[in-house]
Amino acid sequence: MALYIIICIIAYAIGSINFSVLISRKMAGFDIRDKGSKNAGTTNVLRNVGKKAAALTLICDILKGILAILISILISRIIKNTNTAILMELSAFFVVVGHTFPIFFEFRGGKGVATSLGVLLIINWKIGLICLIFAIFEMILCRMVSLGSISAAVLFPILTFFIRDCYFTDWEISYVIFGIAMAIFVIFNHRENIKRLMNGTENRISFNKKNIEKEEG
DSSP: OHHHHHHHHHHHHHHTOOHHHHHHHHHHSSOGGGSTTOOOSHHHHHHHTOHHHHHHHHHHHHHHHHHHHHHHHHHHHHSSSOOHHHHHHHHHHHHHHHHHSOGGGTTOOOOOHHHHHHHHHHHBHHHHHHHHHHHHHHHHHHOOHHHHHHHHHHHHHHHHHHOOSSBSSOOOHHHHHHHHHHHHHHHHHTHHHHHHHHHTOOOOOOTTSSSOOSOOO
16 A cells, blocks of 8 residues: 555656756746736647747646656566556546646645646557547647647546456456546646637637637646
């Protein structure tokens, strides 16, 4: 039990390293959470800092998700008689929690979509790619980043039930439970977007401009 708690703490600490804040401070001299949508995410960085900063933020957020999973895998290899799937799932969930509520940055973080993609690509690359392609298609079709993210989150647990290959470990029912938990958390993080979607006031991506207008990522 102690090992699983330690994994959660490590993953949460990694997730709490908020690259959007660090990069915006370094490259633009301000905290991204004080600009635009106030969200510490890639889209807000794109709009207020620029493409280079947004690309760095996206890559770093994905990589910290990957790092958290790799650490859990390494520990499972070193310490025998541990459930690798459970270690990976706990690490994945808590690295996203850390991204959303970072202890190092006043618990004000992003929505965890990029970090979720990072952990998913390691846990099951096939499901990760399907969710990514589906989200991109949705964003292009509807011109809403939030709708693509929410749709992919809903799709994820469904895929874990039907796709039972390409996992890092053998398929277990815990993957379905994990998928549901991740989906609920990501949807919770998009609750304000959902309100605007229901009201028909959600902001859209502008393909005719360099930046994204008033959209949270």
